[in-house]
Amino acid sequence: MAVDLNQSLLERFLRYVRIHTQSNEASNEAPSTAVQLDLANVLLEELRAMGVEAEIGRGGVLYAVIPATAGAESAPSIGLIAHMDTSPDAPGAGVKPQIVRYTGGDVLLNPEKCIVFSAKTFPEIGRYIGEEVVFTDGTTLLGADDKAGIAAIMGMVEYLAAHPEVPHARIAIGFTPDEEIGRGTENFDIAHFGADYAYTFDGGEVGTLESENFNAASALVKIRGVGVHPGSAKGKMVNALRLAAKFVERLPAEMSPECTDGREGFLHPHDMTGSVTEASIHILIRDHDREAFEEKKRFLAALVKELKAECPQCGATLEIRESYENMRGYIDKKPRVLELAREAYRAADLEPVEVPIRGGTDGAMLSAKGLPCPNIFTGGMNYHGVYECLPVKSLEKARDVAVALAKMSATVESLD
Numbered sequence: 001m002a003v004d005l006n007q008s009l010l011e012r013f014l015r016y017v018r019i020h021t022q023s024n025e026a027s028n029e030a031p032s033t034a035v036q037l038d039l040a041n042v043l044l045e046e047l048r049a050m051g052v053e054a055e056i057g058r059g060g061v062l063y064a065v066i067p068a069t070a071g072a073e074s075a076p077s078i079g080l081i082a083h084m085d086t087s088p089d090a091p092g093a094g095v096k097p098q099i100v101r102y103t104g105g106d107v108l109l110n111p112e113k114c115i116v117f118s119a120k121t122f123p124e125i126g127r128y129i130g131e132e133v134v135f136t137d138g139t140t141l142l143g144a145d146d147k148a149g150i151a152a153i154m155g156m157v158e159y160l161a162a163h164p165e166v167p168h169a170r171i172a173i174g175f176t177p178d179e180e181i182g183r184g185t186e187n188f189d190i191a192h193f194g195a196d197y198a199y200t201f202d203g204g205e206v207g208t209l210e211s212e213n214f215n216a217a218s219a220l221v222k223i224r225g226v227g228v229h230p231g232s233a234k235g236k237m238v239n240a241l242r243l244a245a246k247f248v249e250r251l252p253a254e255m256s257p258e259c260t261d262g263r264e265g266f267l268h269p270h271d272m273t274g275s276v277t278e279a280s281i282h283i284l285i286r287d288h289d290r291e292a293f294e295e296k297k298r299f300l301a302a303l304v305k306e307l308k309a310e311c312p313q314c315g316a317t318l319e320i321r322e323s324y325e326n327m328r329g330y331i332d333k334k335p336r337v338l339e340l341a342r343e344a345y346r347a348a349d350l351e352p353v354e355v356p357i358r359g360g361t362d363g364a365m366l367s368a369k370g371l372p373c374p375n376i377f378t379g380g381m382n383y384h385g386v387y388e389c390l391p392v393k394s395l396e397k398a399r400d401v402a403v404a405l406a407k408m409s410a411t412v413e414s415l416d
Contacts, residue, residue, distance in 0.1 A: 005159060006396055013134070013151040013395060014097050016042075017143040022092040023085035023178045030187055031060035031085070031177035039084045039147075043175060046154065050161045052173075059187025060084075064173040065194070066160065072410040075169035079195030080156070080402060081362060081373070082149030082202060083179030086141060089384040096137040099392070104129050109138035117387055124205065124381055125389070132392040142388040144380030148395050149201030150175060152378060156402035169409035170194070176362055182323050184362040190371050197337045197415055199405065200363035203377035206394035207350045210375035211338050212328035213357035213364045214265065214286040215293040217320050219300055221247060223307070224315030227277040237276065238313045244272055244279035250303055251283075255296075263288040263356050267296055288326055288356055324360045327367035327374075334372040336415045341374050344404035348397055372415075376401055 019039045024032045031037065040062045047054040047064050054064035062084075068075065086092045100107055102125065107117040115138030119125055125133070136142045153173060160166060172195040176184040179202070203210050225240030248269050253259060257266045265287025272281045283300065287293035297320055304318045331338055345352040357364075363373035379394025 003162060008158060009151055009155040009396060009399055010392055012154055013148060016147040016150055017095045017097055020093040021085050022088050023181045024088060025181040032181060036060055036084050036177040050157055052157060060177040061187055062175040063193060066171040068170040069167045072167050072169045075410055075412050076196035076415055077170040077172055077194055078405060078409040079172040079193060079198030080153045081174040081198055081200045082153055083146045083176045083184050083362060085177050085180050086143045087180045087384040090141040090386055091139060092141055095140045095143055097134050099132050099134055102128050102131060102133045107135060109135055122382055122387060128391045134390045136386055138386050141385060144378060144388055144390040145383040146202045148378035148380050148390055152201050152398035152402050155399035156406055159403050160406060166407055167410040168406045171406055179362050185365040190369060198371055198373045199376050200361045200373055201376045201378055201398060202361045203375045205381060206377055206379045206397050207353045208377045209341055209352040209354050210357045211331045212288060212326055213360045214288055215290055215325050216323035216360055217285040218323055219283040219285055220319045221281040221304060222317045223279045225277050226313055238311060239276050240279040241274050241276060243307060243314055244274060244281055247281060247303060247307055265292055265296060324364045325368055327364040330367035331372050331374055334415050337372045338374050340408060344401050344408060347404035348400035350397060
């Protein structure tokens with residue numbers, strides 16, 4: 001009996017999202033959480049069951065390889081990559097996916113807790129009227145970021161297993177841990193992976209194609225105050241929390257994530273802790289343009305200097321840690337890689353919609369290390385929150401693009 005590849009694809013996705021795989025930024029382990037290996041081991045066994053050589057390497061990275069078919073051995077090796085972890089930004093354990101045929105308007109996700117998916121808040125859902133959409137029960141994220149990417153790649157593997165007559169180059173597959181905390185490629189062995197070019201399946205809505213992303217850094221502002229009993233504090237106390245609030249207030253509102261779009265960068269204070277005597281502010285620095293990115297760093301330094309001048313009794317320091325850089329310059333050196341992606345979209349009856357990533361991917365870091373790696377959509381929406389959802393047809397299209405890339409790989413003679 002022939003396998004229904006679309007049904008199998010959906011079942012894979014639903015199976016994967018039920019496995020808890022959140023990463024943890026506070027952990028120094030690799031992977032940062034042992035639960036990520038639960039999914040890695042499931043994928044390992046599924047790959048081997050389909051006759052694919054696979055292994056879990058250092059740091060929990062899963063590698064697999066499908067050898068080239070006869071006559072395509074000299075074609076450049078293609079890589080397909082997705083990440084196993086889910087974001088720590090929302091609850092990720094106990095995911096209860098539900099499939100709803102969307103007919104318009106709001107969706108009641110959880111009658112018991114009166115949790116509603118608002119069509120007004122998330123108007124993009126209107127593009128999928130009449131389609132089946134996978135939602136959560138409103139208490140956890142879904143995990144389509146990036147288990148939809150994993151399912152799409154595994155669906156490609158299943159397709160090739162069912163169609164051994166399809167010629168293709170050597171296909172390298174990589175599933176990484178800890179992408180959500182910026183450590184997805186920390187233990188990724190590019191030489192062992194062995195691809196000449198690659199694609200991450202870690203994008204958004206169906207049809208989007210991404211070859212540029214933010215330059216990114218994290219800033220830590222530490223403010224030291226003067227602690228005195230509040231009953232005798234007049235003229236003596238310096239409240240670090242008040243100074244921290246003043247600092248955040250001076251970050252321009254028009255430079256916040258909620259007020260920017262497209263290629264516009266931002267300064268995003270995403271965590272603040274402290275007491276009267278000491279406070280810390282963590283700020284994300286993002287911009288597609290390198291000079292604007294550096295200007296944002298200088299702006300923060302000027303604010304710290306200004307705060308110290310206004311309050312000489314306080315201590316204030318700024319530390320900036322680079323995260324990743326815009327991959328566009330690296331992709332431009334191998335334009336054929338992006339053109340192949342466009343051709344694969346068209347083979348899947350999609351016209352690519354090229355958009356900048358307002359974030360980063362493993363592909364950004366891999367591109368900077370010499371492996372050009374544009375980002376392919378997975379079809380999901382509203383990532384990192386309880387209103388995350390995935391239209392089923394969009395997942396099927398992501399798999400179709402992966403299959404098209406595999407088919408095309410046999411005919412690629414050069415990336416130059």
